[in-house]
Amino acid sequence: MDAVVLVGGEGTRLRPLTMERPKPVLPLLGRPLLAYVLERLAAAGVTRVIFGCGYLPDAIQGCFGERAYGVALEYVVEPRPMGTAGGIRHAARGRISETFLALNGDILADAPLAALVAEHRARGARATISLTPVEDPSRYGLVRTGPDGSVLGFLEKPEAAEIDTNLINAGAYVLEPGVLDLIEDGRAVSIERETFPALVGDGLFALAQPGYWSDVGTPESYIAAHHDLLAGRIHSHLPGLTPGGRWIDNAATVSTEAVLEPPCHVAAGAIVAAGAQIGAGSSVATGAEVEERAQLLGAVVQERARIGVGAVVEAAVIGPRAQIGAGAHIESRVVVGPGVAIAAGARISAGERIFPEGAREASEGDR
Numbered sequence: 001m002d003a004v005v006l007v008g009g010e011g012t013r014l015r016p017l018t019m020e021r022p023k024p025v026l027p028l029l030g031r032p033l034l035a036y037v038l039e040r041l042a043a044a045g046v047t048r049v050i051f052g053c054g055y056l057p058d059a060i061q062g063c064f065g066e067r068a069y070g071v072a073l074e075y076v077v078e079p080r081p082m083g084t085a086g087g088i089r090h091a092a093r094g095r096i097s098e099t100f101l102a103l104n105g106d107i108l109a110d111a112p113l114a115a116l117v118a119e120h121r122a123r124g125a126r127a128t129i130s131l132t133p134v135e136d137p138s139r140y141g142l143v144r145t146g147p148d149g150s151v152l153g154f155l156e157k158p159e160a161a162e163i164d165t166n167l168i169n170a171g172a173y174v175l176e177p178g179v180l181d182l183i184e185d186g187r188a189v190s191i192e193r194e195t196f197p198a199l200v201g202d203g204l205f206a207l208a209q210p211g212y213w214s215d216v217g218t219p220e221s222y223i224a225a226h227h228d229l230l231a232g233r234i235h236s237h238l239p240g241l242t243p244g245g246r247w248i249d250n251a252a253t254v255s256t257e258a259v260l261e262p263p264c265h266v267a268a269g270a271i272v273a274a275g276a277q278i279g280a281g282s283s284v285a286t287g288a289e290v291e292e293r294a295q296l297l298g299a300v301v302q303e304r305a306r307i308g309v310g311a312v313v314e315a316a317v318i319g320p321r322a323q324i325g326a327g328a329h330i331e332s333r334v335v336v337g338p339g340v341a342i343a344a345g346a347r348i349s350a351g352e353r354i355f356p357e358g359a360r361e362a363s364e365g366d367r
Contacts, residue, residue, distance in 0.1 A: 001117070003046045003101035004091045005037060008054025008078055011106075013218050016337030016355045017302075017319055022056045024105045025063045026222065027302065029229055029238060029247075029283055030267050033216055034060070034105055037075045038069045039237055040132045044113035054081060075113035083188035085195045089180050089336065097177055102191075104171035108139070108216050108225050110208035113172060120174035123149060125202030127179050130172040140168040141192065143206055149202040154197055161245040169207050171215070206340045213234075219335045219353075223315050226300050227281040230263035231240060241265075250285075276307075291326075299330075308344065316348075 005329045011023030024034040041049060049071050053060060064073055076091045088102050099111060099120070111130060120128035129151065131143055142165050143157040155162060169192060170342050182198060183189050196204060212234035215322060216225050228234050232243020241247050248254055251268035258276045262296070263284040272284065273292045281298035284290060285305070294307040298315035301307060305318045308326035316334035318324060324336070325344030335349045336342060340354050348354065 001044070001046050001100065002050065002092075002096050002098070003041050004050050004052055004086045004088050004096070005034070005041075005103050005105045006050055006052045006084060006091075007060055007105035008057075008081065008087055009106070010055045011217070014335075016353060017184065017219075017222075017282075017317060017335060019356070020320070020338050021059045023060055023217070025183075026216075027285060028216075028225055029241070029265050030285065031238070032063055033108065033225075034064070035069070036108055037103060037105055038064075038071055040110065040113060041101065041103070042069045043073050044117065045109075046071060048074065048252075050074045050076055050091045051105070052076055052078065052087040052094060054078045055086075066073060071278060081188055083190045084249045085191035086187070086226040087184045088191065089183040089185070089189075091175070093180055099176055102173045102175055104215075106216050107171040107211045107213070108234065108294075109170060109172070109211065110322055111170070111172075111213070112210040116172060116207055116208065117174050118204065123205045124203075125197065125205040126176050127199055127205070128174040129204070129206040130170040130218070131206050131208045132170040133166045133208065133210070137166045137168070139165050141167055145166050145206050145207050145208075146208070149205045149207060151196070151200055153200060154192075155192075160325055167206075170209065170213055191348040219317055219333055223298070223317060223333070226265075226283050227263075227298065230265060230281060230283070232263075236365065249289070258290075274278065274353060285320075294324075298332075314350075 007024040011018035014307045025032040061075050116130050132197045144152040146152050147156045154290045246260050246262045247265045249268040252266045252270045255274040256273040257274035258272045260278045261280045264278045267286045269286045270284045271289040275293040276290045277295040279297040282296040284301045285303045288301045288302040289306045295312045299313040300317045301318045305322045311324045311328045313330040314332040318329045318336045319338040321339045322336045323341040327345045328342050329347045331350040334348050337355045
């Protein structure tokens with residue numbers, strides 16, 4: 001079976017982390033986000049994945065090459081942003097002639113895709129949407145379904161009185177190739193807002209699937225994904241990870257006088273000095289260094305970053321090669337961009353984003 005995976009977005013909500021590499025290859029415990037997607041597809045029997053690329057496509061191809069996780073990989077670059085439906089059409093047209101899967105490449109989930117395919121075939125559907133329940137339905141577009149699984153309609157950002165379901169589109173679909181003919185060429189087309197509503201009453205079904213689901217599109221959800229993987233709230237095949245435990249690579253250098261609170265992760269080549277505290281939920285990437293008495297309190301420290309003596313980093317993301325000065329305090333939800341240096345003793349308030357010099361203006365101009 002074939003699959004199309006959309007990986008063309010610019011990831012603006014995660015900037016400055018996505019200024020050097022696209023969101024699908026941002027690391028999650030030492031593996032690109034997209035690796036978890038490929039692993040899930042392989043488990044469903046997918047043998048070929050076509051990536052619908054846009055932003056920084058070479059970084060994605062350089063990360064995975066022509067084959068990964070037992071799946072053959074192809075790359076199709078959009079000439080311009082084409083929307084979710086347009087992106088699927090562009091990637092699949094002329095390459096896929098049978099039932100196929102289509103996924104958003106920034107979703108971390110573990111619901112079995114094979115069950116979605118089986119439901120699609122049992123119903124004789126033209127398109128089948130995976131649905132996931134959420135705690136706060138008011139934040140999302142809702143999908144209303146009938147007793148037979150047929151989709152009755154969609155409700156975008158509902159008022160409280162309108163909410164009659166907690167099921168939302170989970171970003172995974174099974175499609176018949178004929179659906180591609182419904183997608184207008186020459187402009188950006190949304191599968192969620194245009195294609196699927198046009199199919200209501202005409203072969204559109206859905207399947208509610210339990211399990212973990214997260215749209216890894218913001219600093220908060222990116223940090224939470226690390227915490228959830230470490231705690232075992234999502235099923236994964238990470239070798240060496242014991243859910244809820246300490247995952248310390250044998251090639252890491254960790255002082256016996258450091259404190260490591262489970263669950264946490266220290267990758268190969270990382271250095272953790274005496275008196276440092278690696279708090280629960282924290283991840284220290286390859287080549288990163290945590291100096292004496294520094295504290296990570298649920299923080300994500302990316303490759304070759306350095307946390308200075310006595311610095312405190314709460315649930316924040318420290319980008320690759322960033323330098324956090326001695327005694328600095330980085331509050332929760334902060335994002336420190338690639339190569340940024342934070343002065344000794346500085347305090348960065350919750351939610352701030354620190355861009356490399358001159359990069360913020362360029363980033364805002366790209367929106």
